[in-house]
Amino acid sequence: ETDEHDSTTDFILGVLWSNGDSWREMRRFALVNLRDFGMGKKACEDKIIEECQHLIEVFKDFKGKPFDTTQPTNYAVSNIICSMVYGSRFEYSDPEFTTMVDRTNRNVLLTASLSIQVFNAKTFIEMVAANQKQNFALFRRLKETLNPDMCRGFVDAFLVRKQNLEASGNKNSHFHNDNLLMTVTNLFNAGTETTSTTLRWGLLLMAKYPKIQDRVQEELRRVIGDRQVQVSDRKSLPFTDAVIHETQRLGNIVPTSLPHRTSRDITFHGYFIKKGTTVYPVLASVLHDPSEWEKPHSFHPAHFLDKDGKFVKRDAFLPFSAGRRICLGESLARMELFMFFTTLLQHFRFTPAPGVRKDDLDLTPRGGITLSPAPHQLCAVSQM
Numbered sequence: 001e002t003d004e005h006d007s008t009t010d011f012i013l014g015v016l017w018s019n020g021d022s023w024r025e026m027r028r029f030a031l032v033n034l035r036d037f038g039m040g041k042k043a044c045e046d047k048i049i050e051e052c053q054h055l056i057e058v059f060k061d062f063k064g065k066p067f068d069t070t071q072p073t074n075y076a077v078s079n080i081i082c083s084m085v086y087g088s089r090f091e092y093s094d095p096e097f098t099t100m101v102d103r104t105n106r107n108v109l110l111t112a113s114l115s116i117q118v119f120n121a122k123t124f125i126e127m128v129a130a131n132q133k134q135n136f137a138l139f140r141r142l143k144e145t146l147n148p149d150m151c152r153g154f155v156d157a158f159l160v161r162k163q164n165l166e167a168s169g170n171k172n173s174h175f176h177n178d179n180l181l182m183t184v185t186n187l188f189n190a191g192t193e194t195t196s197t198t199l200r201w202g203l204l205l206m207a208k209y210p211k212i213q214d215r216v217q218e219e220l221r222r223v224i225g226d227r228q229v230q231v232s233d234r235k236s237l238p239f240t241d242a243v244i245h246e247t248q249r250l251g252n253i254v255p256t257s258l259p260h261r262t263s264r265d266i267t268f269h270g271y272f273i274k275k276g277t278t279v280y281p282v283l284a285s286v287l288h289d290p291s292e293w294e295k296p297h298s299f300h301p302a303h304f305l306d307k308d309g310k311f312v313k314r315d316a317f318l319p320f321s322a323g324r325r326i327c328l329g330e331s332l333a334r335m336e337l338f339m340f341f342t343t344l345l346q347h348f349r350f351t352p353a354p355g356v357r358k359d360d361l362d363l364t365p366r367g368g369i370t371l372s373p374a375p376h377q378l379c380a381v382s383q384m
């Protein structure tokens, strides 16, 4: 009964994609088109494989010296959603791209707590406005070169639909410039920081727990060897799959999901909740539930393995939330996490910076709308 997002969501995402018919139509259009542009399919797998190579080059350039993984990981992950939305990836040296990604990343951190939200509201709004300006410039360029018979990405598909509706005299549709901006911003924001943060948790956990990293790398060597990992390999990599799931479970990176609003009066677990009340679905109540998990607060990949080492699904694994507003990008995020994590672990051994003991690697999350690792550096020691 909480299909609606609360208006705080608009503030957090910097957009107005919250409720009613507009949400329904935009969500449907985004899903259909992202699938057309590869979400969950081979085309997307190929894009991720290409992006992995760019990310590997950046990691290699550090030559095993310690570095902060945030920016390159953000850029690589963001490029996947960019290629679906705008129709092309960007170079990591392109300031038009990097400033947009960096601003989004900063804005997520600015939402750390309510008092900081108020304090930072001006900076937040300025950065949202700057990203909007850049998006309008990108839309303009795409519009100038639009070919209705060959859509390059989501923006093209939206513009073509808008033009067709206008040509048929429909002036009241949801396909207007504001909704284009909102939907693109939603996809860009939701599709970058979440997946990148999860991936960085995964690398940090590997440096912190080298014996688990050993087992992942042993499995990758035994099952894959030197060849490129493919999505279809997942079922043959149960330990690695369990590590990725456990990273998402323990990481609990979207701790309060997005604020929802009850669409009618309801009694839930004996509590009366009035229509229109803001509800925060606290995902830790399932992800860290002591009645569901043997070691709720430890990194324990065996949560997802049976006694024979086979992968097992768990009902309380809900990092993407649930219900009608469940994460729209779940299949994309799962594919990205699997492909990026396995490819990086094939190529590199992740260790703490020299002089830092693995026990000193801090797993206390840094707050915000997402929970990310505290600032840290890792060494990526080349294995191939």
Ligand code: HEM
Pocket (backbone or CB within 6 Å): 005, 027, 081, 186, 187, 190, 191, 192, 194, 195, 198, 253, 254, 257, 258, 281, 319, 320, 321, 322, 324, 325, 326, 327, 328, 329, 330, 332, 333
């Ligand atoms: C590990 C990565 C990710 C996690 C943990 C995650 C988690 C979530 C969560 C918890 C929500 C809120 C659901 C609710 O309101 O109950 C959400 C919404 C959403 N996510 Fe994700 N997400 C991830 C990646 C992505 C990606 C890659 C995309 C890109 C397409 C994406 C697009 C969205 C959108 C558009 C919504 C809003 C859906 C709506 O309001 O109808 N997410 N996500």
